[in-house]
Amino acid sequence: MSILIYLIPIALILGLFGLLAFIWSLKSGQYDDLDGAAQRILLDDDEEQK
Amino acid sequence: MTTQINNNAYESLTHTDETGSHNLNILVKGVHCALCIQKIETTIRAYDDVSYVRLNFSTGSLNIKWAGDTELADDFARAVEKLGYQVFPYNPEIEKNTEEQESRFLLLCLGVAGFAMGNLMLLSVGLWATDEITMGMNTRSLMHWISALIAIPVVMFSGRPFFRSAWAALKNGTTNMDVPISLALILATGMSIFETLNHGTHVYFDSAVMLMFFLLIGRYLDFRARRQAKGAAHDLLQTLNGFATVVEGTHTRQMLIREIQPDMIVSVAVGEKIPVDSMIIDGESTVDTALVTGETMPRDVKTGDDLYAGMVNLSTPLRLRVAKAAEDSLLADIVRLLEKAEQSNAAYVRLADKAARLYTPVVHFLALSAFILWAFLLGAAWQDALLIAVTVLIITCPCALGLAVPVVQVLATGQLMKRNVLVKSGDALERLAKIDVAVFDKTGTLTLGKPVLQDDDYTPKHMQFAASLAAHSAHPLSKALSDAYDGELIDVSDLKEHAGQGLSAIIDGHAIKLGSLKYCGLAEQSDNMYPQIALLIDGARADVFTFKDHIKDDAKDITATLKTQNIQPILLSGDRASVAQHVAEKIGIDTVYAEQSPVEKTEIINRLKAEGHNVLMVGDGLNDAPVLANANVSMAPGSAVDITQNAADIVFMGDQLAPIWNAYKDAVMAQKMVKQNFALAIAYNCIAVPFAFMGHVTPMIAAICMSASSLLVIINSYRLKFTP
Secondary structure: OOOHHHHHHHHHHHHHHHHHHHHHHHHOOOOOOHHHHHHHOOOOOOOOOO | OOOOOOOOOOHHHOEEOOOOOEEEEEEEEOOOOHHHHHHHHHHHHOOOOEEEEEEEOOOOEEEEEEOOOOOHHHHHHHHHHHOOOEEEEOOOOOOOHHHHHHHHHHHHHHHHHHHHHHHHHHHHHHHHHOOHHHHOHHHHHHHHHHHHHHHHHHHHHHOHHHHHHHHHHHHOOOOOOHHHHHHHHHHHHHHHHHHHHOOOOOOOHHHHHHHHHHHHHHHHHHHHHHHHHHHHHHHHHHHHOOEEEEEEOOEEEEEEHHHOOOOOEEEEOOOOEOOOOEEEEEOOEEEEOHHHHOOOOOEEEOOOOEEOOOOEEOOOOEEEEEOOOHHHOHHHHHHHHHHHHHHHHOOOOOHHHHHHHHHHHHHHHHHHHHHHHHHHHOOOOHHHHHHHHHHHHHHOOOHHHHHHHHHHHHHHHHHHHHOOEEEOOOHHHHHHOOOOEEEEOHHHHHEEEEEEEOOOOOOHHHHHHHHHHHOOOOOHHHHHHHHHOOOOOOOOEEEEEEOOOEEEEEEOOEEEEEEOOOOOOOOOOOOOOOOEEEEEEOOEEEEEEEEEEEEOOOHHHHHHHHHHOOOEEEEEOOOOHHHHHHHHHHHOOOEEEOOOOHHHHHHHHHHHHHOOOOEEEEOOOHHHHHHHHHOOEEEEEOOOOHHHHHHOOEEEOOOOOHHHHHHHHHHHHHHHHHHHHHHHHHHHHHHHHHHHHOOOOOHHHHHHHHHHHHHHHHHHHHHHHHOO
């Protein structure tokens, strides 16, 4: 059972990474325009993006 | 509508930061597809100095950052307008800042709860699959402690939306569904902490966090739906924040509408909206008043007449003296009236909250008496007595009760959506099921809302002349005439449009006049209730065209069906009594109120409500918006103006009235389901609670019962899908 000492922290840290990534995406405004994101997937991106 | 962009209008809205980079926000209207995004962004990006351009599809705001000349701001606005979109200055005050924050807050709570749920499940699988012997007491304790360390901060963090709402309700001396939810969260967590401290067998951190996670999903989706519904009023206010052309001596300049003061002189070009309430000091024109009064036909106006913000100038440029600042305009009044009515409607107590009001005290009393019974009368240890009391509370967990209403509402609205009826608020169906009076607006609701040429035998030659002339005018009657004619048009020369009167031109050497009977020098019949225009060829009367607003095909059937359900139909119109009476007779409505202003309409609704009626209002004009918001429940056709659709609880598509009946039928059915669900939840409690009370329920059984009762309610609700 001593393997738990490693596995539980690893699971928690991985989960925490996920949470931090989510919070970052939230803060950077990725959820502000959900409808726009759905439309933008249809755009060609071969033109140069600034 | 066109906005003339003069120099410096948008430049004045540009913000420059310390690095010398400029930032401008423009509101773009008419964006509806991916191509629009691409066209606008590519056009702006083509400017050399632009470093960033992003169009927010949801809000329509275009954000541009660039270096160099600030004068480019107006070029950007012009460029976007040239693409065919309407541009308005973006007013940051109206920006839904608080809503944006609320949305982020809910998402954050949801994300944190999701993280905790995932990790707690990992631990729970091990815990529920084993017992003290196979796993060992110490390992179990360790896992309980880890669960506690994850769950306690997360419940405190992510449970805030529920705790806040529950606390607010308790402070006001009432309860809502959030009170039992908060209590369940706190108790499940509290009891688990107690178990962890006492090295107990089972903890319920996972149940608490999972309940919270699912409820947060519901809360977020509900929030998004409501925000979308609110969008229209927001759009209207943004439109009011455009620019107007202010005349100062000999020159003009663009000014933000919200900065206009009384007694300023503004000029309004053809096709522009009247920016503020004002009086005409120079010019004669025709204005489209549909937005303000709901009338279909444009009105002729002359010097000295009063105009209201939101009307559209149709034929000749006008010069106006401002009577009131924008925030005092009639349109602003309507928006305010609307907001007030919406707030008062929020006072409606939903069935779920009503249930919670009865349910909460009963459950608390039961738990308390269980504790007293076991601790004082039966002499059990206080820890055991507390455990039994908490089990009673947990087994009566409001999950099933909390699900009883929303599951049915989600299914019923989904069902109606397929039939082109959009239900905007969950409790609208609840209110719709109770109506006993249905009030209809006339124009656009019972009728199609646009003039159609009556099928009389017009001479083809006259039709051709009239249609060729009418093709050059934007007047609704001209449009109706053009629509009715599908032959070839002939060239006209010397075309002149006489504002509010008619058209004159030369065709094949004949002098042709097309216009009102008065303009053509013919006597008007005072008893005629339909608009007419006449055609003169070389000064002689050739034909008179009569237009009519058609009644929707199934209007008569629907009112008759409503009557069979003891729902009294009423016609409430701003139109002339003779027209309203005529339509009512044709459809079979006995009660008619005609020539009513928006304020009078609202009064009639309030009187009906005071008499104890539950009123459904169906309307489509902006003038109907406050009336809709005041009724117990309201519907608007999809052809209604944005703000009216926004005010209505239910929006239906198409040129038919059948959706009104469908929605009513489904609402009654859904209400039946809700009541069944409540009965199921109560029956479950009646069986489970005595066992818990007697101390016979082990935690494992409590957990299974909780899920089973929720499942039962969900399965029952799905029967709605199989009803015709």
